[in-house]
Amino acid sequence: MATTVDLFHTVLDPGPPDVADANTLLLVHGWGGAGREWSPQAEVLAAAEHRVIVPDLRGHGRSPVLDEDNTPVAMAQDLTALIGATESPRTWLPARPVALPARSSRINESPSRNPRVNLALS
Known part of the structure; x- marks a missing residue:
């Protein structure tokens, strides 16, 4: 199992009354983005009262770059750790099939493994 990386991420919250009840959307960029x-x-989704989390994958943007293990599986493990740190009862991952490996590998492989995550294909 790869070492997880503390990903740089931005959280846009709709604010009170019950942020924990808001739909949480995890918006993940593609390779090289x-x-x-x-x-x-x-910004539009947050204005519509969704909680939005936007990370930079390992080796991308403002997240750390490791000398090795910059694989889709390791990136998915990082995302799983990030989701686990949220207080949201449900997290949605909008995904395009072409960018699916980093988003879904391990994250959505079994509902019993991660019952708080829903993969939404577009």
């Missing part, structure tokens, strides 16, 4: 690519969408 950065979370800032989601800025326009993140």
Whole structure:
């Protein structure tokens, strides 16, 4: 198992009354990108009272770069750790099939393993 990385991430919260009850959307960029690519969408979704988390994957943007193990599986483990640190009862991962490996590998492999995560294909 890879060592997880503390990912740089931005959280846009709808604010009171019950943030824990808000839908949480994890917006993950593609290979070679950065979370800032989601800025326009993140702001619109937060304004619609969704909690939005936008990370930079390991080796991308403002997250640490490791000398090894910069694989989709390791990136998915990082995302799983980030989701685990949230207080949201449900997290949605919007994903395009072409960018699916880093987002879904291990995160959504078994509902019993991660019952708080839903993968939404677009």
